[in-house]
Amino acid sequence: xxxxxxxxxxxxxxxxxxxxxxxxxxxxxxxxxxxxxxxxxxxxxxxxxxxxxxxxxxxxxxxxxxxxxxxxxxxxxxxxxxxxxxxxxxxxxxxxxxxxxxxxxx
Amino acid sequence: xxxxxxxxxxxxxxxxxxxxxxxxxxxxxxxxxxxxxxxxxxxxxxxxxxxxxxxxxxxxxxxxxxxxxxxxxxxxxxxxxxxxxxxxxxxxxxxxxxxxxxxxxxxxxxxxxxxxxxxxxxxx
Numbered sequence: 001x002x003x004x005x006x007x008x009x010x011x012x013x014x015x016x017x018x019x020x021x022x023x024x025x026x027x028x029x030x031x032x033x034x035x036x037x038x039x040x041x042x043x044x045x046x047x048x049x050x051x052x053x054x055x056x057x058x059x060x061x062x063x064x065x066x067x068x069x070x071x072x073x074x075x076x077x078x079x080x081x082x083x084x085x086x087x088x089x090x091x092x093x094x095x096x097x098x099x100x101x102x103x104x105x106x
Numbered sequence: 107x108x109x110x111x112x113x114x115x116x117x118x119x120x121x122x123x124x125x126x127x128x129x130x131x132x133x134x135x136x137x138x139x140x141x142x143x144x145x146x147x148x149x150x151x152x153x154x155x156x157x158x159x160x161x162x163x164x165x166x167x168x169x170x171x172x173x174x175x176x177x178x179x180x181x182x183x184x185x186x187x188x189x190x191x192x193x194x195x196x197x198x199x200x201x202x203x204x205x206x207x208x209x210x211x212x213x214x215x216x217x218x219x220x221x222x223x224x225x226x227x228x229x230x
Contacts, residue, residue: 001168034216036151043201043220044143044151050216087151091215094165095141095153 002026004088006098014106019075021086021101028068029092035064035073038100039084047086048073080105108132108219110202115224118192128185128202128221136160136180139205141217142187144198154200155187158211170196192228199223 003026013019023033031051036044046055048064051071061076075082083105088098114126128140142154155166155176164176175188185202205211206218 030214032214036217038151043222044203044217045220046206046216046218049206049218050214055218085150089151089153089217092213094167095156097143097151097153100150 002029002090002093002096004090004096004098006086006088006101008101009099010102010104012104012106013078015080016077019078019082019103021073021088021103023066023071023073023088023098025069025071025090025092027093029090031067032090032092033064033066033071034089034091035062036087036089037082037084038087044087075103078103078105108204110204110219110221112200112202112221112224115200115226117227117229119230120193120228122192124189124192124226126187126189126200126202126224126226128187130183130185130202130204133204134208135183137208139207139211139215140178140185141203141205142176142185143201143203143217143220144196145201145223146195146198149198152198156205157185159205159209160211163211189226192226194228197226197228199225 035048038044052064085100109131141156157176173191177186201223203217204219206216
């Protein structure tokens with residue numbers, strides 16, 4: 001099973017600040033890494049697919065990068081509505097999710 | 107618009123069974139692989155199972171293999187998850203989710219639409 005390790009587990013950020021979340025895979029998965037946002041009491045929502053491909057309707061301040069084993073989700077200029085937990089997901093070999101990163105607004 | 111509506115959750119005793127359903131609408135259900143993902147209270151997401159669009163393949167997480175069975179009825183646009191031998195650690199919200207790769211099945215897929223989830227509580 002491929003294990004995804006996200007860091008940090010928690011981040012408290014002021015509005016307009018830049019947020020960086022990392023996701024490391026236990027073995028190479030190419031670009032089969034996707035990012036989701038989950039707000040309290042809501043279902044997850046797809047943010048980024050294939051490491052860096054944008055999704056229609058998702059604000060442009062969300063971007064992704066990486067390949068192989070190391071990946072990054074970046075939120076440029078955080079907004080209050082971005083308070084949520086963010087998960088990475090690999091589909092290179094079956095499917096697994098990272099443990100999540102909770103982003104709180106200061 | 108794409109809609110996924112789960113049902114069938116509830117409180118069940120350890121060792122008992124439950125069947126979850128996911129009614130799909132707004133897209134060509136028979137063309138997409140479908141997944142179940144669960145989330146224990148206050149915890150992260152855990153992938154459970156996937157069923158190919160044509161019924162030829164299904165895969166499970168090790169934690170549920172041999173106890174849970176995924177199935178689908180394309181004539182009813184419905185995905186199912188049969189949960190047998192339930193344990194306390196199976197307590198979770200169960201989401202169905204659409205695979206983003208229409209007409210294909212294999213590695214590299216993503217989950218582009220999710221239902222609102224149905225809560226399964228395993229307790230004596």
